Amino acid sequence: MPPDSPLRLAIVAGHPVQYISPWLSRLARHPDLSLKVFYLWDLGVSAAADPGFGRAVQWDIPMLEGYEHQFSRNRASQPGNENFFGYINPDLPQQLAAWEPDAILLMNYAFFTYIALLLDPRFWRLPFLFRGDSHNLGRRADLRSRISAALRALIFSRFAAFLVAGDANRAYYRSSGVPASKLFMGRHAVDNTRFRLASETATGQARTLRHVLGINDETVILFVGKFVPVKRPLDLLEAFALLPPERRSGARLVYVGDGPLRQTLVARAAELGLSGVEILPFQNQSRMPTIYSLGDLLVLPSQSETWGLVVNEAMNLDCPAVVSDHVGCGHDLVLHGETGWVFPTGDVRALARCLQEALEDPERLRRIGRQAGVHVARFSYDGITDSLVQALRFSLRRRPAAG
Numbered sequence: 001m002p003p004d005s006p007l008r009l010a011i012v013a014g015h016p017v018q019y020i021s022p023w024l025s026r027l028a029r030h031p032d033l034s035l036k037v038f039y040l041w042d043l044g045v046s047a048a049a050d051p052g053f054g055r056a057v058q059w060d061i062p063m064l065e066g067y068e069h070q071f072s073r074n075r076a077s078q079p080g081n082e083n084f085f086g087y088i089n090p091d092l093p094q095q096l097a098a099w100e101p102d103a104i105l106l107m108n109y110a111f112f113t114y115i116a117l118l119l120d121p122r123f124w125r126l127p128f129l130f131r132g133d134s135h136n137l138g139r140r141a142d143l144r145s146r147i148s149a150a151l152r153a154l155i156f157s158r159f160a161a162f163l164v165a166g167d168a169n170r171a172y173y174r175s176s177g178v179p180a181s182k183l184f185m186g187r188h189a190v191d192n193t194r195f196r197l198a199s200e201t202a203t204g205q206a207r208t209l210r211h212v213l214g215i216n217d218e219t220v221i222l223f224v225g226k227f228v229p230v231k232r233p234l235d236l237l238e239a240f241a242l243l244p245p246e247r248r249s250g251a252r253l254v255y256v257g258d259g260p261l262r263q264t265l266v267a268r269a270a271e272l273g274l275s276g277v278e279i280l281p282f283q284n285q286s287r288m289p290t291i292y293s294l295g296d297l298l299v300l301p302s303q304s305e306t307w308g309l310v311v312n313e314a315m316n317l318d319c320p321a322v323v324s325d326h327v328g329c330g331h332d333l334v335l336h337g338e339t340g341w342v343f344p345t346g347d348v349r350a351l352a353r354c355l356q357e358a359l360e361d362p363e364r365l366r367r368i369g370r371q372a373g374v375h376v377a378r379f380s381y382d383g384i385t386d387s388l389v390q391a392l393r394f395s396l397r398r399r400p401a402a403g
Contacts, residue, residue: 006034007392010101012117014080014087014108015043016063018285019309022191023381025066030385036099037069040087040113041079060284061194070095087113093120103392105129105163109155118158127160127395129388133188133306135168136175138326138345153177160395163387165307167331184394186387187332188307189379195316198289202317206293213278219251219359222295222319224288224310227259232301232324232346234261234268239301239351241272247359251276256291258282292317296365297358300327303345315339315376318369322354333379339372 013020016039028035045063072089080086092113096104104126106114118128139145153176156162162178164170165188173183210216221240227233233255240253253276255265262279269277283291292298298314298321307328311321315333323330324345334340341354358365 006032007396008034008036008100008102009105009392010096010099010103011035011037011105012092012096012107012114013037013039014111015039015041016045016059018044018059018061018063019190020107021061021063022194023189023384025062026381027385027388028067030389032389035067036101037067038092038095039069039071040089040092041074042071043080060286081111084110085112087111089113093117093122097122101126103127103129103160103395105131105388106159107131115155118155127392127398128158129161129163129391129395130156130159131163131165131388133165133169133328135166135172135306135328137168137328138304149176160398161391163384163391166328168328169306182394184387184391186384187379188309188312188329189381189384190309190312190316192312192316192377192380195289195292195313199293199317202289202293205290209290209294213252213254215252217250218276219296219362219365220294221251221253221355222291222298222314223253223255223257223300224291224298224314225257225300227255227257227261227265229261230303231259231305232303233265235301235346235348235351236299237265237268237272237274237277238348239355240277241274242349242352243356243359247356248274248276251355251359253277254294255279256281256283288313289317292319295319296362296369297322297355299351299355300324301343301345301351302327305329311340312376312379315372318366318373320358320365320368320372322351322358324351333372333376335375337368339368339375 024037044059072092072095074087074089076086076088078086106128108114109130156176156178161182161184162173164183164185170183223233223236225231258281265279292314298311298319300308300311300321300323302324303326305327308323311323311329311333314321321334321340323334323342325342326345330342334342336342343350343354
């Protein structure tokens with residue numbers, strides 16, 4: 001990058017995300033970059049309905065502070081990630097061209113607006129970079145998958161470099177024909193600093209919450225997120241029911257979130273005769289350190305999960321995790337028996353065995369939690385920024401000359 005003038009980097013993202021906005025604020029302070037983010041939708045900063053939570057969600061941490069940004073009007077009839085035409089932003093190319101970027105980083109590609117941008121001749125000489133977290137875990141090897149892989153390889157050939165979120169994400173790019181030389185590792189991260197600084201206050205608040213919930217010395221097992229089928233929250237309930245009574249009596253299962261399966265969870269817990277189950281409402285970001293401090297173990301049993309950043313968050317509060325083998329971070333963050341456990345997706349008995357192992361020795365569980373806290377510190381915003389800078393330097397060296 002030129003030492004005398006900052007590189008003008010445009011980032012195109014679907015909507016403000018609570019995990020990404022703090023990184024953008026830091027990135028905007030990089031001395032070699034002039035940054036502007038172009039958003040395609042205002043979910044998260046307006047009271048728009050989130051289909052997963054089944055309610056309006058407006059995050060209570062700064063989402064737009066510290067970096068230049070612009071919202072491009074989304075003309076989709078149903079905005080969002082649910083269908084290919086969820087992002088239709090005809091003004092975006094003109095807005096980007098007017099800002100005159102040196103490079104463009106896309107945070108997605110599988111929607112109309114992104115494909116139109118990649119094909120726009122106004123940007124053929126600009127290097128496009130990509131950052132995502134997809135993987136092939138649990139993906140069927142059928143005809144449809146092969147066709148998708150072929151189309152993906154064609155789209156990916158347009159990108160000059162890729163920021164890699166983790167090991168499963170790297171394998172995904174390689175299987176899509178991306179050469180290793182274009183891959184730059186910057187493992188997925190959350191705002192570690194915010195969670196670490198909140199730890200002391202959160203611990204006190206968690207003690208108060210335990211008292212309110214009537215929890216004494218029991219081990220708290222957490223599920224945090226949307227109550228939707230793909231997250232498989234019922235698997236955790238069934239696995240909890242399979243625990244020997246003496247193990248279950250020393251534990252509480254606490255669900256935190258919202259979604260269409262809420263009433264199903266309540267009804268199934270009653271059918272199973274489970275008394276040690278609590279279902280707490282959706283908690284906003286400022287409250288999450290307290291929730292993770294309440295927990296002794298986080299469980300993410302998803303059928304499909306590109307990464308699972310709740311695991312990063314929990315580990316910052318020394319809370320280890322049990323994840324299914326379709327959760328992307330299981331290949332990086334969750335070291336089996338050291339920072340948590342990994343089980344085969346949908347195998348309720350295997351999940352129950354992981355829970356039993358975690359519960360049988362509270363001191364070992366606390367030690368694993370401390371190890372998780374040390375391990376997650378290696379997954380940082382600084383690492384993502386370093387990978388971006390390396391990818392930009394690589395891409396600009398390869399940029400074709402004018403004419």
